[in-house]
Amino acid sequence: MTTVTEVDAGGASMTITLVDGDYHMPPFDPNPKDTEKRVKAVPEFKCRPDDVFLFSAIKSGTHWVWEIVSMLYNGRAETIQKSKVTGMLEFPSDKEAEPSPRILNSHLKPKYLPKAVFQEKRKAVLVLRNPKDVVVSYFFHAKGNAILNYEGTFENFLKMSMEGRVEYNGMLGFVEYVRDWDKILKEKKYPIHVVFYEDLQENGLVEIKKLAKFLEVKASDELLKAVFDKCRFEIMKLDKKDLQAVPLKKDFSLFRKGKIGDWNNTFTDAQKKMYEAFLAEKLDDCTLKFRYEYKK
Numbered sequence: 001m002t003t004v005t006e007v008d009a010g011g012a013s014m015t016i017t018l019v020d021g022d023y024h025m026p027p028f029d030p031n032p033k034d035t036e037k038r039v040k041a042v043p044e045f046k047c048r049p050d051d052v053f054l055f056s057a058i059k060s061g062t063h064w065v066w067e068i069v070s071m072l073y074n075g076r077a078e079t080i081q082k083s084k085v086t087g088m089l090e091f092p093s094d095k096e097a098e099p100s101p102r103i104l105n106s107h108l109k110p111k112y113l114p115k116a117v118f119q120e121k122r123k124a125v126l127v128l129r130n131p132k133d134v135v136v137s138y139f140f141h142a143k144g145n146a147i148l149n150y151e152g153t154f155e156n157f158l159k160m161s162m163e164g165r166v167e168y169n170g171m172l173g174f175v176e177y178v179r180d181w182d183k184i185l186k187e188k189k190y191p192i193h194v195v196f197y198e199d200l201q202e203n204g205l206v207e208i209k210k211l212a213k214f215l216e217v218k219a220s221d222e223l224l225k226a227v228f229d230k231c232r233f234e235i236m237k238l239d240k241k242d243l244q245a246v247p248l249k250k251d252f253s254l255f256r257k258g259k260i261g262d263w264n265n266t267f268t269d270a271q272k273k274m275y276e277a278f279l280a281e282k283l284d285d286c287t288l289k290f291r292y293e294y295k296k
């Protein structure tokens with residue numbers, strides 16, 4: 001079997017699809033074997049010369065940056081009338097039907113990404129967000145996702161996530177993801193532009209200009225400012241309300257708060273201490289460093 005029901009310490013559960021025996025994937029398909037087959041086929045994915053790649057761990061701002069990049073390529077600050085999952089490598093969508101340039105995105109760890117990205121040194125954008133805000137957003141995502149239908153507490157979700165027993169192996173998967181990319185970036189062999197969620201929140205127009213320059217998109221100052229204004233969090237939350245492809249529970253949105261440091265409103269002191277010890281053990285020797293609060 002390639003599906004498991006993961007149960008937390010309080011008895012709350014979620015159904016997960018397994019790839020290669022231990023890589024926990026969302027149950028995208030009615031038949032979990034389709035998910036495993038599709039994920040394992042991604043390394044051989046046929047890329048087009050003008051494909052654009054956007055990579056990030058789950059709940060790190062993928063929808064946001066996908067919208068920005070799509071507008072830059074369209075040359076118009078207009079809401080994209082579809083979800084980013086249309087170009088999500090691990091999602092069951094018809095990516096061959098997508099017009100060029102395709103904005104292809106994924107939460108998959110690097111070993112599962114298209115080989116062409118590295119062999120042909122394709123340009124890619126990597127989006128990173130601090131792991132305290134990520135796990136809180138992750139928790140509410142699990143609670144609001146109608147497929148996962150998770151009903152547990154944050155305390156128990158945090159522990160299960162640190163054990164790697166939720167989508168994309170949770171926060172255990174997150175630290176492994178960061179370590180993998182840290183190693184790739186240190187090699188300095190590939191054209192990868194890193195965007196930190198916190199920088200995009202605080203200095204969005206500057207970050208969008210950097211993105212346009214990296215992607216070699218010709219964009220006037222007027223267009224950059226228009227994209228910046230149109231992609232503000234609260235505006236996107238409204239504009240994309242009916243364009244979220246994941247089945248959600250009533251009144252839940254994939255765009256929840258988008259704040260830096262919102263984790264302070266969820267973590268207890270004991271949970272913070274436990275999680276910080278976990279992060280220190282896993283990430284202290286990484287070059288990539290995270291910021292957990294607004295700049296003062």
